[in-house]
Amino acid sequence: MAKFLSRYFNAVFGLSILVVIGLVALFAPHIAPYEADRIFAGPRLSPPSAAYPFGTDALGRDMFSRVVHGARLTAYVGTIALVIGLGAGAVVGLAAGYSRTWLRGFLMRVIDLLYSFPGLLIALALVAFIGPSLENAMIAVGISTIPFFARVTYSVVIVERAKPYFDSGRVIGAGSLRLMVFYLLPNVLPALIVVGSLGFSTAILAAAGLSFLGLGAQPPAPEWGALLADGRSYMTNAPWLMIFPGLSIFLVVLAFNLVGDAMSEHFDPRQRWKR
Amino acid sequence: MEGVTPEQIEEMRRQLGLGQPAWVQSALYVWHAIQGDFGHTIVGREPVLGFLLSRLPATLALTASGLGIAIAIGLPLGFLAAYNRGRWIDNTLMFISVLGISMPSFWLGLMLLLTVPVYLDFIPVAGEGPASIILPALTLGLVYSAVIARMTRSAMIEVLSEDFIRTARAKGLRETIVMSRHAFKPASISIVTVIGLIFGSMMGGQVIVENVFSWNGLGRVAVLAMQQRDYPTIQGFIILFAAIIVTVSVILDMIYLWIDPRVRTG
Amino acid sequence: MTQAVLEVRGIVKHFQTRGGAIARAVNGVSFDLAKGETLGLIGESGCGKSTLARVLARLDTPDTGEVLLDGNDIGRIGNRAMKPIRRRIQMIFQDAVSSLNPRATAGAAVAEPLKLHRVVPRNKVKDRVAELFEAVGLPVGLMSRYPHEMSGGQCQRLSIARAISLDPDIIIADEAVSALDVSIKAQVINLLMDVQTRLGLSYVFITHDMALVGVLSHRIAVMYLGRFVEVGDADAIIRRPMHPYSQALIAASPIPDPDRPRTQALPIKGELPSPIKPPSGCTFHPRCPLAQARCKSEVPELRTTGEARQVACHFA
Amino acid sequence: MGQVFETHNVAAHDQVLKAVDLSVSFQSGNSNAVAVDHVSFGVARGEMLALVGESGCGKSTAALALLGLLRSPPARVEGRILLAGRSILGLPPADLQQIRGKSIAMIFQQPMTSLNPVLTIERQLTESTMAHESITRSEAISRARDALELVGISSPETRLRQYPHQLSGGMRQRVMIAMAMACRPSVLVADEPTTALDVTMQAQILSLIKGLKRDFGVATILITHDLGVVAENADRVAVMYAGRIVEQAGTSELFRAPAHPYTRGLIAAVPRLDGVPIGSAQTRRLQEIPGSVPQAGPSVPGCPFAPRCPLASDRCRSMRPMEVAIAPEHLVSCWEYAA
Numbered sequence A: 001m002a003k004f005l006s007r008y009f010n011a012v013f014g015l016s017i018l019v020v021i022g023l024v025a026l027f028a029p030h031i032a033p034y035e036a037d038r039i040f041a042g043p044r045l046s047p048p049s050a051a052y053p054f055g056t057d058a059l060g061r062d063m064f065s066r067v068v069h070g071a072r073l074t075a076y077v078g079t080i081a082l083v084i085g086l087g088a089g090a091v092v093g094l095a096a097g098y099s100r101t102w103l104r105g106f107l108m109r110v111i112d113l114l115y116s117f118p119g120l121l122i123a124l125a126l127v128a129f130i131g132p133s134l135e136n137a138m139i140a141v142g143i144s145t146i147p148f149f150a151r152v153t154y155s156v157v158i159v160e161r162a163k164p165y166f167d168s169g170r171v172i173g174a175g176s177l178r179l180m181v182f183y184l185l186p187n188v189l190p191a192l193i194v195v196g197s198l199g200f201s202t203a204i205l206a207a208a209g210l211s212f213l214g215l216g217a218q219p220p221a222p223e224w225g226a227l228l229a230d231g232r233s234y235m236t237n238a239p240w241l242m243i244f245p246g247l248s249i250f251l252v253v254l255a256f257n258l259v260g261d262a263m264s265e266h267f268d269p270r271q272r273w274k275r
Numbered sequence B: 001m002e003g004v005t006p007e008q009i010e011e012m013r014r015q016l017g018l019g020q021p022a023w024v025q026s027a028l029y030v031w032h033a034i035q036g037d038f039g040h041t042i043v044g045r046e047p048v049l050g051f052l053l054s055r056l057p058a059t060l061a062l063t064a065s066g067l068g069i070a071i072a073i074g075l076p077l078g079f080l081a082a083y084n085r086g087r088w089i090d091n092t093l094m095f096i097s098v099l100g101i102s103m104p105s106f107w108l109g110l111m112l113l114l115t116v117p118v119y120l121d122f123i124p125v126a127g128e129g130p131a132s133i134i135l136p137a138l139t140l141g142l143v144y145s146a147v148i149a150r151m152t153r154s155a156m157i158e159v160l161s162e163d164f165i166r167t168a169r170a171k172g173l174r175e176t177i178v179m180s181r182h183a184f185k186p187a188s189i190s191i192v193t194v195i196g197l198i199f200g201s202m203m204g205g206q207v208i209v210e211n212v213f214s215w216n217g218l219g220r221v222a223v224l225a226m227q228q229r230d231y232p233t234i235q236g237f238i239i240l241f242a243a244i245i246v247t248v249s250v251i252l253d254m255i256y257l258w259i260d261p262r263v264r265t266g
Numbered sequence C: 001m002t003q004a005v006l007e008v009r010g011i012v013k014h015f016q017t018r019g020g021a022i023a024r025a026v027n028g029v030s031f032d033l034a035k036g037e038t039l040g041l042i043g044e045s046g047c048g049k050s051t052l053a054r055v056l057a058r059l060d061t062p063d064t065g066e067v068l069l070d071g072n073d074i075g076r077i078g079n080r081a082m083k084p085i086r087r088r089i090q091m092i093f094q095d096a097v098s099s100l101n102p103r104a105t106a107g108a109a110v111a112e113p114l115k116l117h118r119v120v121p122r123n124k125v126k127d128r129v130a131e132l133f134e135a136v137g138l139p140v141g142l143m144s145r146y147p148h149e150m151s152g153g154q155c156q157r158l159s160i161a162r163a164i165s166l167d168p169d170i171i172i173a174d175e176a177v178s179a180l181d182v183s184i185k186a187q188v189i190n191l192l193m194d195v196q197t198r199l200g201l202s203y204v205f206i207t208h209d210m211a212l213v214g215v216l217s218h219r220i221a222v223m224y225l226g227r228f229v230e231v232g233d234a235d236a237i238i239r240r241p242m243h244p245y246s247q248a249l250i251a252a253s254p255i256p257d258p259d260r261p262r263t264q265a266l267p268i269k270g271e272l273p274s275p276i277k278p279p280s281g282c283t284f285h286p287r288c289p290l291a292q293a294r295c296k297s298e299v300p301e302l303r304t305t306g307e308a309r310q311v312a313c314h315f316a
Numbered sequence D: 001m002g003q004v005f006e007t008h009n010v011a012a013h014d015q016v017l018k019a020v021d022l023s024v025s026f027q028s029g030n031s032n033a034v035a036v037d038h039v040s041f042g043v044a045r046g047e048m049l050a051l052v053g054e055s056g057c058g059k060s061t062a063a064l065a066l067l068g069l070l071r072s073p074p075a076r077v078e079g080r081i082l083l084a085g086r087s088i089l090g091l092p093p094a095d096l097q098q099i100r101g102k103s104i105a106m107i108f109q110q111p112m113t114s115l116n117p118v119l120t121i122e123r124q125l126t127e128s129t130m131a132h133e134s135i136t137r138s139e140a141i142s143r144a145r146d147a148l149e150l151v152g153i154s155s156p157e158t159r160l161r162q163y164p165h166q167l168s169g170g171m172r173q174r175v176m177i178a179m180a181m182a183c184r185p186s187v188l189v190a191d192e193p194t195t196a197l198d199v200t201m202q203a204q205i206l207s208l209i210k211g212l213k214r215d216f217g218v219a220t221i222l223i224t225h226d227l228g229v230v231a232e233n234a235d236r237v238a239v240m241y242a243g244r245i246v247e248q249a250g251t252s253e254l255f256r257a258p259a260h261p262y263t264r265g266l267i268a269a270v271p272r273l274d275g276v277p278i279g280s281a282q283t284r285r286l287q288e289i290p291g292s293v294p295q296a297g298p299s300v301p302g303c304p305f306a307p308r309c310p311l312a313s314d315r316c317r318s319m320r321p322m323e324v325a326i327a328p329e330h331l332v333s334c335w336e337y338a339a
Helices: A001-006 A009-026 A063-098 A102-113 A119-130 A134-161 A164-171 A176-212 A225-234 A242-269 B004-014 B022-034 B047-084 B088-102 B107-118 B130-160 B163-170 B173-214 B218-227 B229-261 C051-056 C077-086 C106-116 C122-135 C140-144 C152-166 C181-199 C208-217 C234-239 C243-254 C293-297 D059-067 D093-099 D122-132 D139-149 D156-161 D169-181 D199-216 D228-235 D252-257 D261-269 D314-318
Strands: C004-016 C022-034 C038-042 C064-069 C091-092 C172-173 C202-207 C221-225 C225-232 C303-305 C307-313 D015-028 D029-043 D048-052 D074-082 D104-107 D187-191 D219-224 D235-242 D244-250 D323-327 D331-335
Touching: A009 A242, A009 D059, A063 A102, A063 A176, A063 A242, A063 D199, A119 A134, A119 A176, A119 B229, A134 A176, A164 A176, A164 C091, A176 A242, A176 B107, A176 D048, A225 A242, A225 B107, A225 B218, A242 B107, B022 C106, B022 C243, B047 B088, B047 B229, B088 B130, B088 C293, B088 D169, B107 B130, B107 B173, B130 B173, B163 B173, B163 C181, B173 B218, B173 B229, B173 C221, B218 C038, B218 C172, C004 C051, C022 C064, C022 C202, C022 C225, C038 C208, C051 C172, C051 C202, C051 D104, C064 C152, C064 D244, C077 C091, C091 C152, C106 C122, C106 C140, C106 C152, C106 C202, C122 C140, C122 C152, C122 D228, C140 C181, C140 D169, C152 C181, C172 D228, C181 C208, C181 D093, C181 D261, C202 C208, C208 C234, C208 D059, C221 C243, C225 C234, C225 C243, C225 D015, C243 D199, D015 D059, D015 D219, D029 D059, D029 D104, D029 D219, D029 D235, D048 D059, D048 D228, D059 D219, D104 D169, D122 D139, D122 D169, D122 D235, D139 D156, D139 D169, D169 D199, D169 D323, D199 D219, D199 D228, D219 D228, D228 D252, D235 D252, D244 D261
Parallel strands: C038 C202, C038 C221, C091 C172, C172 C202, D048 D219, D048 D235, D104 D187, D187 D219
Antiparallel strands: C004 C022, C004 C064, C221 C225, C225 C307, C303 C307, D015 D029, D015 D074, D235 D244, D244 D331, D323 D331
C-alpha cells in the first residue's frame, strides 16, 4: 500500500482534489453559509476570519460562499466545453483517419490550419462575435478545442489503422461501421481519456481567462475568473479577493493535469518501466 | 456616438458594406484588406492597420522576452530531468512543472504584482519605461518554461532510449559526449518543433498577460475592442495575429529543414 | 492437371512515394493456384511479395491485371460484392500478436467471422469456436484471454483458427512463421500442413526463407523487383535452380550442417535496387555473374522450359 | 556415456574473454527475473563462439553484460568477467569506457537504428578512435577511410560525408563493423548482426566478419538464433535455454552428436534445404518440440527444459543438472549424462 501510494502519489493527490471539489459543487447550497450574491452578508472588505473564511468583497458578499457556488459553474463550463470539443473532435478525427479518400486530405488541412492557431484566440474571436456570456464562453472554448481533439484522435487512428489487426478485420469481411466501432474506437479510447482529462483543465483555464477579460461570465455570477477580475480593483487593500478564486482555479487545473499525466503514463507502454 | 454627422455614418455604412448581403460585405472586406486597408477603428476613427502596427513593437518585445525566459529556464531543467530520469531530482522538477502548467497566467501575474514590487521597489507595477516589461515577461516566461521543460524532457527521454545511444556507449564515449553530441542534437530537432507548437498557445497567453499588466500591445487593444464591439479592429487584430503566427511557424520550419540532415539531404 | 482455383493475370501495382516518385512494387505477375496446392513465394524484402499478398487478399486493388476466382475477376469489385468472397480467401499475417484486435478475447476473435457471415446458427457459435480451438491445438481455457496475454505461437494458432473458421479455399500466409522461435515455428508449420490435408485448401505461402519454402510448398515462385524470375516444382527448383538469382538465394541460405562440403559459389554482390528506379533490361543484371550486354537492354520473358518450369533469363 | 573427461583444452588457457558464473537478474518491484543464470563461457584469439538460443533465452543480455552496458539498477550482474586475465566486472565507469570500443567492440541487430541519424558517417567513425587514442583529427579521418575500405565500402570519401539514411541496410551494417573495428579490438561481440538483413546480404556480412576474425585474430562472439548461421560460421557453440548454457561444444561435434535433448530437438526442428525428401509436401513433417519457450522469471530449482523434455524425470524437475564433459570440450548440463 505504501509502495502503491508513493508510485501513484500524484494521481491520488489529484483525484482527492477532484473528489473534494466535485462534492463541493454538488452540495454547494448546503456547504455555503450564504447565497452567492447575498449583499451585505457581512461587513465590506473584511479580511478572512472565522465567520468569513475567505473574507468579504466590496458589497459585503461572503467570498467563501461565492467560491463554493463558483465550483458548480466551473464543473458546468468544463463539462460542456469538453463534450463539444471532444465529441466533435473525436468524430472529425475518426472520420479523417479512417477515410482514404479526398475527405482525409480536406479535413486534415482544415484541422491543421486551425490547430496552428492558439485556442484562446479562436475562443476570443468567437466570443467577440457572439457576445460575452458564460454560455457563449463555454461554447467558444469547446469549439476552440475541436482542432486539438481532432488532431489527437486522427494521429492515434492512423497508427491503429496501419496495424495488422485492422487488416485482419477487413480480411474476414468486417464493414466500415464495424471496423470503426469495434476495431478502431476501443483502441483509440485510452488516448482520448487521457487527452480528455488534460482537455478539461485547458477548457477551465480558457473559460476562466475569458471571464477574467470580461468576455465570459458577467457579474454578479460567481465564476472564478470573473471573481478575480472583480477583485483586481481592490488588489492592494483586499488581496484575499484574488487569492482564493485564483487558488481554486489553480487547484482544479492541477488536479486534472496530475490525473491526466498518471493516465498517460499508464496507457503509454513506452513510458512504462522497461528493461 | 455623439458628434457624428449623418454623412459620416453613411460613409461608414458604405465603407463597411452594411446593408448589403453578408457575402458582399465579406468580399469587400477581403478586397480592401488585400490592399492594406482594414477600415477604420470605430472608437478612435483611425485606420485599423496603422493603429495596430503602432502597438506591434510592444507585443513583439514582450513575446520575445517571454519566450527567451521560457527557453532559458525550461530547456536546461528539461535536460536535467531527463538525464536523472526516475530519480528525486526528476520527480521534483516534474512536480514543479505540473504546478507551472496548471498556473493561470492571469493569477500568477496578479500574484507577482502583489508581491514582487513590495520587495523590489525598482520594478514598476505598470506603465512606461523599460523596466515595466520585467513582470509581464516573467509571468509569460515562467508559465511557458514549465511547458518547455516537460516537452524537452520527453524529447530527450525518447532519444535516450534509441539504439544509437547504446551504440555510442558501446564505443566507449564519455557520458558527456554521449549526452551533448548523440542525444542533444537529435533532441534539439524535436524541440524546435515543440517550440513551434507552443508558440501559438503562447500568443494566446500573451493576450491575457498584456491585460493583466496593462501592457499597451495588440492583446490589450484587442480585448478593449471586443468589449466595445469594435469589429474592424477585432478583424484586423485577428488577421495580424494570424500573420505573426504563420510567419513564425514558417521560420521554424526553415530552421527545422536546416538542422535536420534527414530532411536536408533526403 | 487439376482445375485452378485462383488464376492471377498480369497484376501490376505501383505506389506513389511521398516524394512523388513511382515505386513499381508489383510489375506484371501471373500464375495459377490449383486446389490443395501450396505455392511458395520467395524473395528478399522489397521485392514486392507483400504487396502481391495484399492484392491477392484484396486489401489493395491492382492497378491492372485480373485476380480470377473460379473465372470471375475479383480484382476491383466493391466492398459489398467482396463480402461473400472474403469467406473464400483468407490471410494470415507475420506479426501474430498485433494481427489480433487487442480489445477482443481469443474466443471473440474466432466467433467474429462466424457471426459476421452466419456460418453457423447463433446458438451454435460457441460450440463451433471450441471445435476450432481444438482443431488448431489451443486449450479451450484460453478463450477468455486477450492477445497480449498469449505467446506468439498461441496467437498464430488463433489466427489460423480465425482464418479456417470461414472454411476458405485459399489462405494467403505472409511470413506467417518468420517471427516465431525455431521450436514453435516447427509446430505452426506442421499445423498449417495438417490443416491443408484435412480441409484441402490452397496456400500462397510468402517467405524469405528458402529452406522453409522447400519444406512447405509444392511449387515455388522466385520474385525479384516486382516480377517472377522462376516458377516451378519445389524439389526441382531447390535441387537445380536455373535462374542465377534463384541459384544465389540457395547458395546464400545457410544449412545447419558444418561438415557439409562448402560450395564455393560466391554469393551475389550488392543489394536489391530500389523499385523506384529499377535497372534497365533484366532488372537483375547489375548483380548477375552471367550478365552480358543483352541483359542491359532486353527484358527476358518468363518462358516455359522443360519439366513444367518457367524462367526469365536469356541464358537459362 | 556418463564418463567424465578431464577438461584439458589448449584454448581455455589463452581465452581473451571469459565469463565465469555470470548471472544477470532484473529487479522490478517485488519480482525478480533471472535473465542469465550462472553461465560460463570464453572465447580465444581468432576463434568464433556462437551463443545460440531462442528469444528470451538471455543471449543478448549476456552480451550486454560483457560490455557493462546494462543499466543498473534494475539489472544486477554477478559472477566474473575476465578480459585477458583482468577482472572487469564492477570496474568504475571511467575504466569501463576505456575498455568499451577499444578492447571489446560490439555490433547490433538493427543497422537502421543503431547509427545516429543526425551525425555524418565521418563523425561517427572518427569519434571512437579519437576517444581511445591520442591522434589528430586528420589522422582519425584517414583511419576512418581505411576502416571503410576494410569492410568493403567503395568510394569511402563520399560515404564519409554522408548521413546514415543515405546508405542501404547492408551498407549501414558494414559501417557498424568498421566502427567496431576502428580501434582493432581483441574481442568483437556481434548481436544478431544479420537478422534484419536479407539472405544474400547476410552471406556477405558474415563472410566479412569471418575474414576479420581470420585476418586480425579478433575473438568473436556471435549471438544468433539461426542454426544454419552457426554451422557455417562458428568454431564453437554454446546453446542457451532459459538463461542457462545447456550444451557447449565444437561446432562439428555439436551438430554431429548433439547430446542435450533441447539441442537435439532444435536441430531436428529446423527445415533444411539439403534434407528435402522427394514427394509431396505433406510427407515433410518437421520434428516438433512440444510446449512453449518459458518467460523470464525466478530461477527454477531443476532443469528449465524439463517441462518440455521427453526424457524428464523427477530428479530433472527438482535438482539442477551439473555440467559434465562427455567428450573433450563437449560439456552438457543434463542428468542423462551425470555419473
